[in-house]
Amino acid sequence: MTNPLLDTTGLPAFASIRPEHVTPALDVLLADARTALERVVGHEVPADYDAMSAVLDVATERLGRAWGAVNHLNHVADTPELRAAYNANLPRVTEFYTALGADERLYAKYKALAASAAAAALTPARRRALDNALRDFVLSGAELEGDAKTRFAQIVERCAELRQRFSEHVLDATDRFALYVDPARLDGVPADDVDAARAVAAKDGRDGQAKLTLHMPSYLPVMQYATDRALREALYRAYVTRASELGDAELDNSAIMKELLQLRHEEARLLEHDTYAHLSLVPKMADSPEQVLGFLRDLARRARPYAERDLAELREFAARELGLADLQPWDLAFASERLKQARYAFSDQEVKQYFTEPRVLDGLFRIVETLFEVAIRPDEAPVWHPSVRFYRVERDGELVAQFYLDPYARNGKRPGAWMDDVRGRWARPDREPGAVVQTPVAHLVCNFAPPVGDRPALLTHDDVTTLFHEFGHGLHHMLTRVEDLGVAGISGVEWDAVELPSQFMENFCWEWDVLRRLTAHVDTGEPLPRALFDKMIAAKNFQSGLQTLRQVEFALFDMRVxxxxxxxxxxxxxxxxxxxxxxxxxxxxxxRFQHTFSHIFAGGYSAGYYSYKWAEVLSADAWSAFEENGVFDAETGRRYRREILEAGGSRRAIDSFKAFRGREPVIDALLRHQGMG
Ligand SMILES: [Zn+2]
Incomplete structure (x- = not known):
């Protein structure tokens, strides 16, 4: 019997992988990877890039590919048996990678490699891959000794506990709240939401009442639509005091936040950085906390006049049309929704009729083919569901990359959309002499509504934007020319720059010339009408000044603390x-918003929340080069491909950006695209 997870010579055998293959395959692959680690740190393997890579990278890549296939199936074709196999093996995979990242012998070997005479002859890409590896060892405490090392480990463990407790408190505080009201008080709220609120109340034995909670699907419709102002105020108050000293004492996050910040500061000092903000920026594109603070303040200053204009309009509308003379926080969403309706009413349903899936895909492929000088053709591979397609990307008849597209929502598939890599571009150290370089393969996963009957699937404009976004990540992975695994494509790209190629692609979805070609009404074949497009653009930029200031407020708080x-x-x-x-x-x-700010207190965004705006600036500024030269300008497309997509993680993101744009990034394009300036 052969185990398909152990055959990593070609594409994953998705159609034949079974839950019972997982554990036996990982027994072999983990043992091989551990043996490779022992060998690579031993004397028989010299401190040489290729020699080390041929032992360690070959083994870990094989493990990564097999586990990647299991992880992928767990996301898109979940079954109780597969989930059990996944959960049983996840701890041992995690444990292996944690041990690998903390192995002092391996760190010493990399240091010996970096100090060797041969290191001076490494290509810039390899030098970068090596520097990244050394940096990650330092950041996980490899340079520490004695008490400092012990203390560092304690801090890491304690912070993990605190982060977990922080999110539990947020969740519990959200769950604990319930308000039962007479459905008559839900005047203005859409009927579907009222029905849902009545149904959950009935489940609690409160027939005839409506149950309101602080979960978004319940909270948001009330804040947006309920005409009962006192009801909005009550819900708002409960929402913004969750997990704080103003709510349940046992769910108060105050002490956790305080301890987390103290420990993070101590961690930064142990690693010889002034503050945690400095430490957090080490693997990021931003140079210093001062640079980030300056960036945020500049953005705030420039968005402010537009935010003030947004607010003045809202106040005027609320006073005149809604009788709300003194606008309160619990009126903002309500008044904004009414204003938006009054100004730009159009339905997603109406827009959808113009975006048929075949037309959109064809349009997307043509854009990519034209701009990046490739051809995309259907290809064959084993898949996990009949609706999944597989394509190959070629340039001048030569294979560049391949990708799977899994477009539709279905049971057993996680919601959302993502790009994932199946394998990366790599001049394998173990390849036959003269053999071609390993080409990249990507997953593009979306959750569109499947087609009904013999009509094509219809996409909302949001769906289309999502598809372009994920395809942008995919292009970053697939069009790279770098041949070193650790810095090819998305690998090794700084965390705050990784959204550049994806957000860049979204711009096509707001370009009139593109949309005309991307749309054909499902019944009449007519392209999107200009008047509808204009409304879509206006709605996109609705209150962009206020929204920008809100994001800056969060990011500035995060950076300062x-x-x-x-x-x-x-x-x-x-x-x-x-x-x-x-x-x-x-x-x-x-x-007490900060008490539920999970991004920074429980998630990975501490001293990193700014990256949302940061990456938007980069992608908008990159796009503006196409606006200046023409959206389909061949030379601009070639330069973007070469300097951003092909370079991948082989150099600093700022160097790639400057090579493409000829200068440092500036905020202007982002503001202009959002109707500010
Ligand atoms: Zn993304």
Whole structure:
């Protein structure tokens, strides 16, 4: 019996992988990877790039590909048996990679390689891959000794506990709240949402009432549509005090936030950085906390006039049309929704009729083919579901990459959309002499509504934007020319720059000339009408000034609490100060937003929240080069491909950006695209 997970010579055998293959395959692959680690740190393998790569990278890539296939199936074709196999093996895979990342002998070997005479002759890409590897060892404490090392390990463990507790508190505080009201109080709320609220109340034995909670699908419709102002206020108050000292004492996150910030600061000091903000930026594109703070403040200053205009319009509308003379925080979503309806009413349903899946895909492929000088053709490979397609990307008849496209939502498939790699571009050290370089393969996964009957699937404009976004990640992975695994395509790209190619592609979805060709009404074949397009653009930029300031407020708070060494003691003072500096909307003293700011206290965005805006600036500025030279300008397309997509992680993102744009990034294009300036 052969185990398909152990055959990594070609494409994954998705059609024949079974849950019972997982554990036996991992027994072999993990043992091989451990043996490779022991060999590579031993004397028989010299401190030489190719020699080390031929032992360690070959074994870990094989493990990564097999586990990647299992992980992928777990995401798109979940069954109880597969989930059990996945969960049983996840801890041992994690354990292996953790041990690998902390192996002091391996770190010493990489250091010996970096110090060797041969290191001077490494290509820039290999040098970068080596530097990244050394950096990651340092960041996980490899340089520490004695008490410092012990303390570092304690901090890492304690922070993991605190982050987990923080999110549990947010979840519990959200779950614990329920408000039962007479459905008559839900005047204005869409009937579907009222029905849902009545159904959950009935389940609780409260027939005839409606149950409101702080979960988004319940909270949001009330805040957006309920005409009962007192009801909105009550829900708002409960929402913004979750997990704070103003709510349940046992769910108060105050002490956790304080301890987390203290520990992060201590961790940064152990690794010889001034603050946690400095430490966080080491593997990122931004140079220093000062640069990020300056960036955010500049953005706030330039968005402010537009935010003030947005607010003035909203106040005027609320007073005149809604009788709300003194706009309060719990009126903002409600009044905004009404204003938006009054101005730009159009339905997603109407727009959808113009975006048929075959037309959109064909349009997307043509854009990519024209701009990046490739051909995309259907190809054959084993797949996990009959609706999955497989394509090959060629240039001058030569294979460049391949990708799977799994477009539709179905049971057993996780929601959302993503790009994942199956394998990366790599001049394998174990390849036969004269053999071609390993070509990249990508997964593009979406969750569109499947076609009904013999009509093609219809996509919302959001769906189309998502498809282009993920395809942008895919192109970054597939069009790379770098041949070193660790820095080919997306690998090794700084965390705050990785969204550049994906957000870049979204711009096509807002370009009139592109949309005309991308659309054909499902019944009449007519392209999207110009008047409808204009409404879509206006709705996209609705309140962009206010939204920008809101994002800056979060990002500035995040950066300041990780940059000011006494922040743990002054959290409320810092958020108040940030709001004084940035915010224009009405506010109330009991807002404890920070107590549920999971991105930075429980997730991976600590001293990194700015990256949302940062990457938008990069992608908008890159796009503006196409606006200047023509959206389908061949030379601009070639330069973008060469300097951004093909270079991948082989050099600093700022160097790639400058090579493409001829200068540092500037904020102007982003503001202009969002109707500000
Ligand atoms: Zn993305």
């Amino acid at each position: 990780h940059h000011e060494s006494d922040a743990a003691e002054r959290l409320q003072a810092i958020i108040d100060d940030v709001r004084d500096e940035v915010a224009v909307v009405p506010r109330v003293p009991f807002n």
